[in-house]
Amino acid sequence: MTRPRAFNRDFKKYDQVRKAHTYGLAEHESDEFDEDYEIATLDLEPFLRGDASDRERFAVEFGAALQEIGFAVLTGHGVDPALYQDAHDDTLDLFESTSPEQKMRFRAERHGSVSQGYFPIEQTSEIHPDLVEGWVWCRRAFDVPQRRTSAFRVEDYWPVAGYEQRFRRLVLAHEALFRPIAQAMLQGIGCDPHLLDDRLTGTNFGLRLNYYPRMTEDQVRSGAGRLLGHEDVDLFTILPATRIDGLQVWNHRSGKWVRMRAPTGSVVINTGDYMQRLTNDRLPSTTHRVGKPSDGSHLTTARVSFPTNVYLWEDEILAVLPGLGPPRYEPIQAIAFHTLSTAKFYGDDYAVDATTKGAE
Ligand SMILES: O=C(O)CCC(=O)C(=O)O
Numbered sequence: 386m387t388r389p390r391a392f393n394r395d396f397k398k399y400d401q402v403r404k405a406h407t408y409g410l411a412e413h414e415s416d417e418f419d420e421d422y423e424i425a426t427l428d429l430e431p432f433l434r435g436d437a438s439d440r441e442r443f444a445v446e447f448g449a450a451l452q453e454i455g456f457a458v459l460t461g462h463g464v465d466p467a468l469y470q471d472a473h474d475d476t477l478d479l480f481e482s483t484s485p486e487q488k489m490r491f492r493a494e495r496h497g498s499v500s501q502g503y504f505p506i507e508q509t510s511e512i513h514p515d516l517v518e519g520w521v522w523c524r525r526a527f528d529v530p531q532r533r534t535s536a537f538r539v540e541d542y543w544p545v546a547g548y549e550q551r552f553r554r555l556v557l558a559h560e561a562l563f564r565p566i567a568q569a570m571l572q573g574i575g576c577d578p579h580l581l582d583d584r585l586t587g588t589n590f591g592l593r594l595n596y597y598p599r600m601t602e603d604q605v606r607s608g609a610g611r612l613l614g615h616e617d618v619d620l621f622t623i624l625p626a627t628r629i630d631g632l633q634v635w636n637h638r639s640g641k642w643v644r645m646r647a648p649t650g651s652v653v654i655n656t657g658d659y660m661q662r663l664t665n666d667r668l669p670s671t672t673h674r675v676g677k678p679s680d681g682s683h684l685t686t687a688r689v690s691f692p693t694n695v696y697l698w699e700d701e702i703l704a705v706l707p708g709l710g711p712p713r714y715e716p717i718q719a720i721a722f723h724t725l726s727t728a729k730f731y732g733d734d735y736a737v738d739a740t741t742k743g744a745e
């Protein structure tokens with residue numbers, strides 16, 4: 386059975402930043418690919434440890450890549466590659482060894498802005514049945530410093546406590562990169578690099594595990610994709626390079642898709658809706674999706690990915706940053722911005738009015 390095609394423009398009313406292009410949510414035979422486009426791979430080390438001129442050089446190249454396509458690949462980030470190997474194995478283990486009943490005990494629901502918990506296959510969003518299972522935890526689900534209204538209880542969030550400890554290592558390693566990456570982005574578009582430092586200290590984030598099971602011939606024939614075309618709602622995403630490819634990125638200039646090929650151990654960085662709003666459209670929230678891998682392994686092998694989405698806390702106000710021209714957007718509270726945007730995926734009831742307290 387072939388489903389009718391769905392397009393992003395059918396869901397335009399949810400957009401909280403300008404998105405002028407039209408794309409099909411799943412792969413289609415009419416899609417065109419820009420096989421020559423190379424997403425920039427940059428070494429972050431000079432920005433982390435170099436002098437002022439090293440930092441400036443990196444920031445300019447990073448800013449250029451992001452302004453052009455919204456994606457860049459970083460090496461030299463300092464995260465131990467063994468952490469990524471462990472996260473890969475732990476993700477496979479979590480999805481393959483947790484019973485369906487246990488998974489459903491943690492079904493995703495709204496925690497502040499974030500839809501946190503387990504997403505069954507074909508239920509990542511209400512708008513498109515994707516062939517992925519997901520599991521999301523925000524900062525509240527980790528035993529790390531933060532303001533809490535009640536004591537942390539690991540069993541509220543995790544089917545087995547050991548997973549919290551293991552994935553905590555990954556989120557702490559990524560948290561150390563939040564400010565340097567944001568600083569480089571801001572410097573790269575000519576802003577004061579430190580504008581977001583305070584708000585990124587102890588900020589909220591979402592760790593998302595994606596498990597794309599092996600596909601049957603019928604699923605391939607149905608036209609279903611592994612993950613629908615979307616933009617991330619966040620400031621930016623840190624996606625460790627996946628072992629199996631399949632990530633496709635929309636090139637605004639050519640209107641074609643670009644295949645992401647990131648070297649082992651590198652991280653893919655992309656800007657999201659919060660960043661597009663704060664930077665007055667200078668850094669785009671770029672469309673991407675997951676399609677079939679180039680090696681045909683979707684018929685035999687599961688694929689996993691484990692992106693970290695960087696957010697601001699719910700009570701922050703998102704206003705266009707200084708130095709970026711006349712603001713194209715009104716200030717908006719982060720919880721309203723986040724939940725209005727993601728009501729596209731989770732249904733209209735997901736949206737929280739700005740005046741409502743972002744209760745858990
Ligand atoms: O699986 C991937 O490569 C990307 C996943 C993604 O875009 C997401 O979880 O938002």
Ligand SMILES: [Fe+2]
Nearest residue numbers: 615616617673
């Ligand atoms: Fe994404």
